[in-house]
Amino acid sequence: MATLQHAPLPTPRPGHADTPAPPTAEPIIDIRGLVKRYGSLTAVDGIDLCVYPQEIFGILGPNGAGKTTTLEMIEGLRGPDAGTIRVAGLNPVRQAPQLHKLIGVQLQTTALFDYLSAAELTALFADLYGADSGQSRVKELLALVGLEDKAGARVNQLSGGQRQRLALAIALVNSPTIAFLDEPTTGLDPSARRGVWRTIRGIRDAGTTVVLTTHYMEEAEVLCDRVAIMEQGRVVAHGTPSGLVRQLGAATTIRAAIAGGSVATAELTGLAAVVDAEQELLDGLPTIFLHSNDAQATLIELLDLAQRRGLTLSGLNTAQADLEDVFLAMTGRRFDPADEAPSEPAPEPKRRRFGRHRASA
Ligand SMILES: Nc1ncnc2c1ncn2[C@@H]1O[C@H](COP(=O)(O)OP(=O)(O)OP(=O)(O)O)[C@@H](O)[C@H]1O
Ligand SMILES: [Mg+2]
Secondary structure: OOOOOOOOOOOOOOOOOOOOOOOOOOOOOEEEEEEEOOOOOEEEEEEEEEEEEOOOEEEOOOOOHHHHHHHHOOOOOOOOOOEEEEEEEEEOOOOHHHHHHHHEOOOOOOOOOOOOOOHHHHHHHHHHHHOOHHHHHHHHHHOOOOOOOHHHHHHHHHHHHHHHHHHHHHHHOOOOOOEEOOOOOOOOOOHHHHHHHHHHHHHOOOOOOEEEOOOOOHHHHOOOOOEEEEEEOOOEEEHHHHHHHHHOOOOEEEEEEEOOOOOOOOHHHOOEEEEEEEEEOOOOEEEEEEOOHHHHHHHHHHHHHHHOOOOOOEEEEEEEOOOHHHHHHHOOOOOOHOOOOOOOOOOOOOOOEEEEOOOOE
């Protein structure tokens, strides 16, 4: 069976995507050359990051990429081995007490006291922070995360998703300037996840900067203003989701099975707006993949070509490029959430994808 051409995708420039930060803002978090080693393992390998005030910033990456380690260093919970971190002008290691007044932290796994009610626990943490622990403030915090009806429920009577939302309320007891949320939606069902997204947007709209980690590309795309994609301790891409996708150069992949003749890949590459083209056998049918930055222009010319040659196109389909494609282009490997090991299954069925990453038949 012939192995057909797999043209390499244009590789986006590593580092910062094109979209500028809010023009007048200074970064509220500024990280340069950050390194953390655990023995011989370099968990964070020289990363640079900027987070701007009042954005939702996502650190996205597979298991073990170094997301939690990075967050813990920013929060002042772990000292870096090299590099500098400034959070609201503070050094998280040397100025931890001042920093902790400004930040709220939702840890990846939070052990809550099972036998306290949601309201009691929220009040307890508010007291620990020296924040308002009065009934109306507690009610307000629980309402913010959609748990107003569960104020009297003990933690061990809450579902996993409700506990996660309680942990989010607790992270907000001191009305933080910056909230750090480590995988706030892992294990939630789609509707609970959307609820948490709404809450997070609400927090941001009320003036808080949010830094979160996630395994979910889709979550990063719809929720985050800017993202850093991490792999093996490095930031492989950094920018707005749409800016990163744009840098790929091909926004859409068009797929079609072809019958009644053949077309040279070079001809396909010559069609309007095609960035690159591939052909392979898919389910026994010769199939073309066109990576295009103007799907309509490409489709018009493709249909015209088919008509002139008497070719039949079937199973015509298009897919928009997304952060998964960015990850693939930057690392050469797929980032499949199914390979990840969060505590519970991925929430949404992954839509079937196709295109440049499929091995040749
Ligand atoms: N306390 C520790 N001691 C030794 N190694 C650690 C420690 N914490 C993390 N690591 C290792 O450092 C690497 C990065 O871990 P980290 O927890 O930062 O990843 P992550 O991106 O948050 O992963 P996940 O998505 O699974 O939460 C992993 O290889 C992990 O095994
Ligand atoms: Mg983690």
